[in-house]
Amino acid sequence: MKTNPLKKVSQKIKNFRLTRGVFAWPYVLFLTVFVVLPLVIILVNAFLADGKLSFANFIALAKDGASIKVLINSIFIGAVTTILCLAIGYPVAYTLANMKTGSIIVILFLLPMWVNFLVRTLAARAVFEALSIPLGEGTVLFGMVYNYIPFMILPLHTTLTNIDKSFGEAAADLGADRVTVFLKVTLPLSVPGIISGIIMVFIPTISTFAISQLLGGVHLFGDSIHEKFIHGLYGVGSVMSLIMLAFVLLSNMLLKKFNKGEAKASIW
Amino acid sequence: MAKIEIKSDKKEKVIELKNVSKYYDDKPAVDNASFSINKGEFVTFLGPSGCGKTTTLRMIAGFEKPTSGKIFMDGKDITDMPPHLRKVNTVFQRYALFPHLNVFNNVAFGLKLKKIPSGQYIVDKNGTKYEKLRKYTKDEIKEKVSKALKMVDFEDYEHRDVNSLSGGQQQRVAIARALVNDPEVLLLDEPLGALDLKMRKDMQIELMEMHKKLGITFVYVTHDQEEALTMSDTIIVMRHGLIQQIASPKVIYDEPANVFVADFIGESNIFSGIMHEDFKVEFLDHVFECVDKGFKKNELIDVVVRPEDIYIIPADNAAAMKHGAVNTCVFKGDHYQITVQVDEFEVVIHETNGVEEGAEIGIFIKPFDIHIMPKARIVNEIETEMIDEQTVNICDGSFECMPTELEAGTPVTVKIPFDKVVVHDDEEDGVIGAEVINSIYKGSYYQCFIRADNYYMFFVDTQDDWLKGDRVGLSVKPEDIQIEARQIEESEDR
CATH class of the missing domain: 2.40.50.140 (Nucleic acid-binding proteins)
Structure with a gap:
């Protein structure tokens, strides 16, 4: 039996009903055009050299010692930023979680985020220059911690406030002093918050590029990718982007695995 | 046996509260509470929610500090002692089992922290002899944990994740976790509140057996009057932060101290009455004979009569004290609940035989079933x-x-x-x-x-x-x- 394609379409239009799924279409379209398509382009670019399918771009990158160094340096700076954010953010989140007005103060901590981060970073640079502090790795780290610490505090605060007070009481009841209560109960129960915080800080910091340039001319991996694309080296730039993506996915997976068996991570 | 020893010196006070008050923002949660708990006793705090019973328990456990007053344990002032140094353990309302630990580690939590005398001595430079403290060994912990789990009838689940346990199972683990530390006093904060009726009844009996077997003091908090009457040696009835009555279940039921206690414990008919003279009380527009005396002439009082203490007799019986018409008659399993309209009053009666609705009946009350108490007022x-x-x-x-x-x-x-x-x-x-x-x-x-x-x-x-x-x-x-x-x-x- 033959079917008229035109008839089929008109049938479809007739049967069209405004279901809940329909409302997702604009976003699906947006995702396809601005996320999936660029990823495909990057993937194609990475394996395309002189119009032919090859691994030439990978080989070129592997031979480029400077880029590898930058990659290692980026991961190092990302790790140090994350550790600093955790070291500074945890006590803050812990203190605020035990305060009645804690949630209000958390909002104060988030306030700077409402200012565009470029403006903030430029302002920080102006402050450094005014104080005649030489720009370098130290100032870059400061800028990173300053920019990303709210992303550490917020998930930590959420997790810590949601820990039932009775757990701490039960531990104290069983003979634990305050330090032991913290080490044996509060800290393990806040692991999901720590993991969310690490994901929220580490992943953006290893791929950041503006802060490092503005606050010290330190070259990070994000800057390298930026540079490659500016110089028309799309192939190598795409390979580097893929490596970045792989790192992001890998760290995400590792952290999720580490978090297994805990209460569900509150990646808000 | 140790058990018998404890029973014999039953009068020894283990916990004593002296004029303890706890205020939250100038509102009293517990108001001037003074009482003592004897060693080996099963004491229950009973009252409606917000009466201060849990606050009192939490002050004994050390989670709350009294605003004023003193708490003593074994004669020592423990008012300012932090909870981890007190020789009490608590079973929490919603169990508070550590979600990141399995059953074994939950129960072993207290044991792992405990330091015990090792039998070894060290002598420092000044020649003072100290006994070395040591922690429990792994095998000792294992043995104690399995013993505790056996006590609550929950063996072979040691490696289970606590989140996968049912309410009743979590309850058992929570009790084992507290008992494994050999506390002098076990505090239980509405431990059966989240269980279904059948499970509650079973756990009530198990808890009573545990109490008998261990011989330690149980302090129990509940709002369920039946639970309190079933399990306790002594009941402390509280309301609005004030202790209303401290007595054995039988006395609480038979001789409630005031209208509130009467109303809260079991069902009761409460009437306003006038004490005409000794042994003569007027309520329901009738002068009844009673067994109370010592009230002032014509004093306003409250009268409590339990529903099962009112007898239904034929309306034409000369012994009938009042007459009324049956409003409702409902079968309740082991008795009929009958409401009778006596003039403008509604009287609740429990009888083993049903009566017809609308029927004219006579009622009869024995003098010693009429409980008379001064009018209680708090404001x-x-x-x-x-x-x-x-x-x-x-x-x-x-x-x-x-x-x-x-x-x-x-x-x-x-x-x-x-x-x-x-x-x-x-x-x-x-x-x-x-x-x-x-x-x-x-x-x-x-x-x-x-x-x-x-x-x-x-x-x-x-x-x-x-x-x-x-x-x-x-x-x-x-x-x-x-x-x-x-x-x-x-x-x-x-």
Whole structure:
């Protein structure tokens, strides 16, 4: 039996009903055009050299010692930023979680985020220059911690406030002093918050590029990718982007695995 | 056996509270509680939610510090001792099992922290001999944990994740976790509240058996009067932070200290009555014979009669004290619940035989089943109306109060705390005049009964002793008058 394609379409239009799924279409379209398509382009670019399918771009990158160094340096700076954010953010989140007005103060901590981060970073640079502090790795780290610490505090605060007070009481009841209560109960129960915080800080910091340039001319991996694309080296730039993506996915997976068996991570 | 030893010196106090109060933002959660708990006793705090029973337990555990007063354990003042040093362990309301640990590690939590004498000694430079402390070894912990889990009948689940356990199972782990530390006193905060009825009954019996077997003191908190009556040696009934009665279950049931206790424990008929003279009380518009004496002539009192203590007899029987018509008759499994209209009062009766609805019957009450208690009051409460937005009528006097949005004539309930009524020597200084009826010294203040000219009786706490029969003036500061709008209902006499 033959079917008229035109008839089929008109049938479809007739049967069209405004279901809940329909409302997702604009976003699906947006995702396809601005996320999936660029990823495909990057993937194609990475394996395309002189119009032919090859691994030439990978080989070129592997031979480029400077880029590898930058990659290692980026991961190092990302790790140090994350550790600093955790070291500074945890006590803050812990203190605020035990305060009645804690949630209000958390909002104060988030306030700077409402200012565009470029403006903030430029302002920080102006402050450094005014104080005649030489720009370098130290100032870059400061800028990173300053920019990303709210992303550490917020998930930590959420997790810590949601820990039932009775757990701490039960531990104290069983003979634990305050330090032991913290080490044996509060800290393990806040692991999901720590993991969310690490994901929220580490992943953006290893791929950041503006802060490092503005606050010290330190070259990070994000800057390298930026540079490659500016110089028309799309192939190598795409390979580097893929490596970045792989790192992001890998760290995400590792952290999720580490978090297994805990209460569900509150990646808000 | 150790068990028998403990039973023999039963009178030894293990916990004692002296004038303990706990205030939250100036509101008393526990008000001047004093009592002691004997070694090996099963004591239950009983009361409706918000009565201060859990707060009292938490103060014994050390999670809350009393605002005033002292707590003693084994004669030592532990008021300021942090919870981890107290020799008590708690079973929490929602168990509070550590979600990141399995059953074994939950139970072993306390043991792993404990330090015990090792039997080895060290001598320091000054020649002082110390006994070395050591931690439990792994094998000791293992043995103790399995023993505790066996006690609560929950073996072979040691490696289970606590989140995968049912409510009843978590309950058992929580009890094992507390008991494994050999506490002197086990505190249980509504431990059976989350279980279904059948499981509750089973756990009640198991807990009672554990208490008997271990011989340690149990302090139990519940709002379930049946649970309290079943399990306890002693019940402490609380309400609004005040202890109402401390007695054995039988006494609490048979001789409730006041109307609140009677109402809360079991079902009861509560009537307002007048004590005509010793052994003669009037309620239900009838003068009954009773076994109480020592009340003042014509004193207003409350009468409590348990539903099972009222007998239904044929209406034409000469022994019938009152007559009434049966409103309803409902079968309740082991008895019939019958409501009878006696004049304007509704009387609840439990009988083993049903009666026909609408039938005329006679009722009969034995003298010793009539429980008489003085009228209990915790605040002066007057039903009246507003004169205008800033004035309220109290006993035919115009009292200034804080501005309200209630218009003139709005029916309101006025509450004045005992200690906020100001008594003036000169009748003219007060807003209304009144007569001092009685004055009782209560240790640190006088409680006076002062009757206004419309016969409303004010209860007044003052530092001064007022002479019986004196005329005085009464006033109240505007900010001390609490006003609540009142819904007009058909007055419900019981």
